[in-house]
Amino acid sequence: xxxxxxxxxxxxxxxxxxxxxxxxxxxxxxxxxxxxxxxxxxxxxxxxxxxxxxxxxxxxxxxxxxxxxxxxxxxxxxxxxxxxxxxxxxxxxxxxxxxxxxxxxxxxxxxxxxxxxxxxxxxxxxxxxxxxxxxxxxxxxxxxxxxx
Numbered sequence: 706x707x708x709x710x711x712x713x714x715x716x717x718x719x720x721x722x723x724x725x726x727x728x729x730x731x732x733x734x735x736x737x738x739x740x741x742x743x744x745x746x747x748x749x750x751x752x753x754x755x756x757x758x759x760x761x762x763x764x765x766x767x768x769x770x771x772x773x774x775x776x777x778x779x780x781x782x783x784x785x786x787x788x789x790x791x792x793x794x795x796x797x798x799x800x801x802x803x804x805x806x807x808x809x810x811x812x813x814x815x816x817x818x819x820x821x822x823x824x825x826x827x828x829x830x831x832x833x834x835x836x837x838x839x840x841x842x843x844x845x846x847x848x849x850x851x852x853x
Contacts, residue, residue, distance in 0.1 A: 726812070731805045738798040748794060755785050806830075 726732060742748050762782045765772045772778075789795055810828040817826040 722812070726808070729808065731801070731808045735798075735801040735805045738794075738801040741794050742798045745794065748792070751785075751789065755789060758782055758785055 742752075758778070758781060761774070761778050765775050765778045769775070806829055810826075810830045813826050813828065817824040
């Protein structure tokens with residue numbers, strides 16, 4: 706593939722877009738929220754402990770209710786997850802993550818539609834994915850939000 710002037714322009718524009726995203730308020734908010742969570746020793750330890758509990762949960766899920774620690778692990782995972790979800794610092798990080806993801810979804814949508822209306826655009830937001838879903842040929846009877 707030869708490098709043409711058009712390709713150089715595309716690369717320049719993509720680098721400019723990347724810089725604009727990195728300098729956006731969404732990224733700034735995300736970085737601040739991330740640092741607030743992961744520079745807090747207590748929260749970091751709670752997150753690591755929850756990750757270990759998730760590993761136990763996955764092990765228990767393999768055996769189901771026949772695992773000896775089934776009830777204990779199932780209860781503990783719910784209690785710990787709720788405690789983490791209710792933490793204001795972690796909630797702020799999740800909000801910042803979702804806002805940043807929405808921004809990236811919007812950018813993907815704009816770029817995809819500039820190429821073609823038929824381009825399928827993966828997105829966490831159903832607003833953007835509804836136009837780009839499978840169009841009814843997925844075999845789920847509309848379970849994927851398509852127009853089956």
